[in-house]
Amino acid sequence: WSSGERHLRCTEGGKPRRQQVGHGRRPGGRLGVLRHARGAQGGVRLRRHPQPGPVRHQLQGRHQQGQVFPQALRQSPRPLGRLLANPTGNIQVSTWTSTFTRSTDESSQQLLTEQMLIGRKKMGTYAVEIQRLSIQLMGAIVQGLGLCPMHLQEKLGAGLQFMALNNYPQGSSRAGDTVGLAPHSDIGFITILLQSSPGLEVTHHDDGGVWTPVPAIPGALHVHLGDHLEVLSNGRLRSLLHRAILNTDEERISIASIHGAAIDEKVGCAEELVDERHPRMYRESSFHDFLDFLPTNVKAYRRFVETLKIDSA
Numbered sequence: 001w002s003s004g005e006r007h008l009r010c011t012e013g014g015k016p017r018r019q020q021v022g023h024g025r026r027p028g029g030r031l032g033v034l035r036h037a038r039g040a041q042g043g044v045r046l047r048r049h050p051q052p053g054p055v056r057h058q059l060q061g062r063h064q065q066g067q068v069f070p071q072a073l074r075q076s077p078r079p080l081g082r083l084l085a086n087p088t089g090n091i092q093v094s095t096w097t098s099t100f101t102r103s104t105d106e107s108s109q110q111l112l113t114e115q116m117l118i119g120r121k122k123m124g125t126y127a128v129e130i131q132r133l134s135i136q137l138m139g140a141i142v143q144g145l146g147l148c149p150m151h152l153q154e155k156l157g158a159g160l161q162f163m164a165l166n167n168y169p170q171g172s173s174r175a176g177d178t179v180g181l182a183p184h185s186d187i188g189f190i191t192i193l194l195q196s197s198p199g200l201e202v203t204h205h206d207d208g209g210v211w212t213p214v215p216a217i218p219g220a221l222h223v224h225l226g227d228h229l230e231v232l233s234n235g236r237l238r239s240l241l242h243r244a245i246l247n248t249d250e251e252r253i254s255i256a257s258i259h260g261a262a263i264d265e266k267v268g269c270a271e272e273l274v275d276e277r278h279p280r281m282y283r284e285s286s287f288h289d290f291l292d293f294l295p296t297n298v299k300a301y302r303r304f305v306e307t308l309k310i311d312s313a
């Protein structure tokens with residue numbers, strides 16, 4: 001574990017190795033380095049980059065980029081951090097920042113920073129437990145689809161866990177339902193979400209924009225189906241369209257843990273769910289394809305899964 005302003009250090013067989021993190025592109029650029037680091041023992045962390053670099057930018061992706069969710073993201077959550085963890089709990093990439101809240105003064109920022117340092121260790125434990133839970137849940141979901149429960153175990157075990165810590169400012173009381181995070185569905189198979197207070201809202205795809213608040217039950221975990229589960233199930237399951245609104249009386253924190261296949265692993269429809277009556281509905285894609293898709297999704301937001309539909313132009 002180590003970090004520097006523009007360096008990334010990873011531990012290989014206990015020996016620290018330092019690599020310059022440039023602005024290179026794949027395969028030799030940051031993603032190449034990160035991919036290598038994922039395979040190496042130990043962990044790797046990026047933090048406090050003065051300018052968001054390509055990877056950080058991509059990983060923070062849709063949460064931060066006003067371009068991706070125009071207008072609505074004006075009030076976007078300030079990410080507390082982003083991290084990727086592997087199933088053994090090594091946090092592979094994190095982008096914790098110390099200036100993570102807009103609405104608190106300097107002393108409370110300092111306090112929060114200290115709490116974050118303590119929290120980082122707890123987050124490691126949380127990441128491992130949540131990953132374990134995701135594998136159990138996916139086993140049940142896959143079985144429910146009539147597939148062998150082991151179907152995805154390997155893919156998930158070697159897969160990607162992407163955690164987003166979102167800090168939403170208090171909304172102005174006059175603003176009513178101010179959107180903190182614009183409507184979207186998550187990539188990956190499932191997302192497990194913990195929220196500190198209400199704010200999460202969901203809609204049925206055919207509802208024509210009727211949003212239902214999800215009550216915040218202390219300690220409850222919310223499970224969202226992601227785009228790749230919609231693909232895997234050949235459309236039998238639909239990914240969850242959701243958004244977050246700002247509370248008028250308090251800030252809000254949520255932790256979303258997205259679980260999917262490895263970054264370059266292509267996910268397609270399960271062959272067992274494709275037949276004459278159920279033709280293949282989606283092209284296969286990887287998490288990486290999703291990252292490449294993000295910059296093209298600037299003007300009008302489109303769910304990634306929509307672009308995978310075989311009949312979509």
Ligand SMILES: O=C(O)CCC(=O)C(=O)O
Binds near residue numbers: 164193195199201256
């Ligand atoms: O804050 C929330 O309730 C939702 C967060 C979310 O959807 C995400 O991070 O993908």
Ligand SMILES: [Fe+2]
Binds near residue numbers: 184185186191242
């Ligand atoms: Fe989400």
